[in-house]
Amino acid sequence: xxxxxxxxAVTLLIFTCTAAIAxxxxxxxxxxxxxxxxxxxxxxxxxxxxxxxxxxLAYEDGNGSTTTVQLVSTGQIDVGFCDLSxxxxxxxxxxxxxxxxxxxxxxxxxVFVPKDSGIKTPRDLEGKEVLFTATSFEGPFLDTFLRAGxxxxxxxxxxxxxxxxxIPNYANGQGQAMITSIPFGYAYIFKARPxxxxxxxxxxxxxxxxxxxxxxxxxxxxxxxxxxxxxSFFQAWQQIIDGGEVAYAEAADIIMKRRPDAKLDREQxxxxxREHIKYFQTPDTADKPLGFQSEQDWKATxxxxxDARLVPVGSKSSDYFTNEMFSGLH
Numbered sequence: 001x002x003x004x005x006x007x008x009a010v011t012l013l014i015f016t017c018t019a020a021i022a023x024x025x026x027x028x029x030x031x032x033x034x035x036x037x038x039x040x041x042x043x044x045x046x047x048x049x050x051x052x053x054x055x056x057l058a059y060e061d062g063n064g065s066t067t068t069v070q071l072v073s074t075g076q077i078d079v080g081f082c083d084l085s086x087x088x089x090x091x092x093x094x095x096x097x098x099x100x101x102x103x104x105x106x107x108x109x110x111v112f113v114p115k116d117s118g119i120k121t122p123r124d125l126e127g128k129e130v131l132f133t134a135t136s137f138e139g140p141f142l143d144t145f146l147r148a149g150x151x152x153x154x155x156x157x158x159x160x161x162x163x164x165x166x167i168p169n170y171a172n173g174q175g176q177a178m179i180t181s182i183p184f185g186y187a188y189i190f191k192a193r194p195x196x197x198x199x200x201x202x203x204x205x206x207x208x209x210x211x212x213x214x215x216x217x218x219x220x221x222x223x224x225x226x227x228x229x230x231x232s233f234f235q236a237w238q239q240i241i242d243g244g245e246v247a248y249a250e251a252a253d254i255i256m257k258r259r260p261d262a263k264l265d266r267e268q269x270x271x272x273x274r275e276h277i278k279y280f281q282t283p284d285t286a287d288k289p290l291g292f293q294s295e296q297d298w299k300a301t302x303x304x305x306x307d308a309r310l311v312p313v314g315s316k317s318s319d320y321f322t323n324e325m326f327s328g329l330h
Contacts (some may be wrong), residue, residue: 031082036272044236092311101291104209107201122149148203183275206300234291
């Protein structure tokens with residue numbers, strides 16, 4: 001049993017030691033369709049982690065982080081599971097949203113390149129056809145990434161492709177490189193087109209990915225139930241991590257059971273779970289409970305966003321996240 005699981009067990013015992021615990025409904029919207037990234041929700045629901053701790057979880061799939069953030073900001077959804085960098089951009093524009101827990105804290109954006117391509121650096125992309133999606137989150141950071149790698153977009157043949165078609169197109173042989181989330185894309189291309197990758201993080205970009213987002217009013221009014229939700233969710237993921245390959249496989253089976261119409265591939269789900277876990281911690285959070293967010297990481301994130309002119313210069317990191325869900329767990 002991992003340290004976080006043990007701590008959560010004690011915390012949740014406190015939550016449930018009354019003779020009866022009234023359940024409170026919380027609505028959660030994902031930002032995408034089912035994949036290994038959603039394993040924590042499905043595991044927690046299947047194992048009863050949420051209900052046992054007083055949370056009646058109404059969980060739904062989504063169609064993009066921007067939409068999820070908008071629904072959270074207007075109070076139509078209590079909690080969004082979405083890209084925290086997208087949340088930060090919205091917050092920088094005055095949208096009253098904040099992160100209450102980070103799952104993927106290491107920058108996951110990168111460039112897939114075929115293993116036999118010889119491409120190792122951004123400069124090696126010069127003259128190559130690179131698939132990307134102009135309207136996706138990578139768009140504003142391309143110039144920063146390429147400049148840090150000693151080249152520019154004028155020297156690269158960038159081809160914008162619809163987000164839903166990008167990975168299938170690359171897997172089928174189109175393009176000489178593709179920009180996307182590495183742990184997400186890897187599950188779909190590792191067999192079809194074996195690839196190496198170049199990480200944006202290796203060129204100075206710090207951009208967190210998925211986490212829990214709420215609006216300011218929800219945080220003020222529903223703090224106790226949000227804490228129960230967050231602790232239960234991250235405990236679910238910690239159980240999967242602690243269980244290793246056996247748990248990855250069980251989690252994949254649970255997702256397929258709960259989403260029978262999604263036509264999911266079991267092996268892809270297992271690979272997706274395994275790959276995403278690699279991005280859950282940064283050096284600044286490695287000794288903290290899963291979900292805990294680092295102020296230094298957020299300062300670096302805001303610097304990346306400021307450089308891309310996506311948030312106001314001088315933004316305060318404490319305005320974008322809170323660790324109050326983890327008070328007493330670290």
